Amino acid sequence: SVGSYAGIVPPSDGMIIPGSAGIGTPTPNSKLHVAGSISVAIAHRTANYTLTDADCIVTCDASAGAFTISLPSAVGIAGRMYTIKKVDSSPNLVTVAPQPGQTIDGAASYVLSAQWKYVTVVSDGSDWLIIANN
Numbered sequence: 001s002v003g004s005y006a007g008i009v010p011p012s013d014g015m016i017i018p019g020s021a022g023i024g025t026p027t028p029n030s031k032l033h034v035a036g037s038i039s040v041a042i043a044h045r046t047a048n049y050t051l052t053d054a055d056c057i058v059t060c061d062a063s064a065g066a067f068t069i070s071l072p073s074a075v076g077i078a079g080r081m082y083t084i085k086k087v088d089s090s091p092n093l094v095t096v097a098p099q100p101g102q103t104i105d106g107a108a109s110y111v112l113s114a115q116w117k118y119v120t121v122v123s124d125g126s127d128w129l130i131i132a133n134n
Helices: none
Strands: 021-023 033-034 042-045 058-059 067-070 081-086 093-099 108-112 120-125 127-132
Touching: 033 108, 058 067, 081 093, 108 120
Parallel strands: 021 033, 042 058, 058 081, 067 093
Antiparallel strands: 081 120, 093 108, 120 127
């Protein structure tokens, strides 16, 4: 059920749900419990691109030349995750770059140099942390 909180204005494009929410289950065992598979946004890029809140997984084909996937500012989006994967076999690099003054695990960028290499990053509210890679 959707609830309300005294003195808090609900978001204009969402809702506040007190307690836990279940999708496909009447008895959620976590803040969000999905009883079934989920889908996330997947996009394919071949040139410089800045990720948005509509992105989740981005496959990259650098066969025409190296390019950069820019992360948005990590500030104010703690918990947001992105996965970026290089799918071509060319020697061209895909560079994942944070905004100026921010880092990825303390580094200025992260490079995907070979086919099938990927990185999953999450915002900690000020920088980006690698939570998975190969």
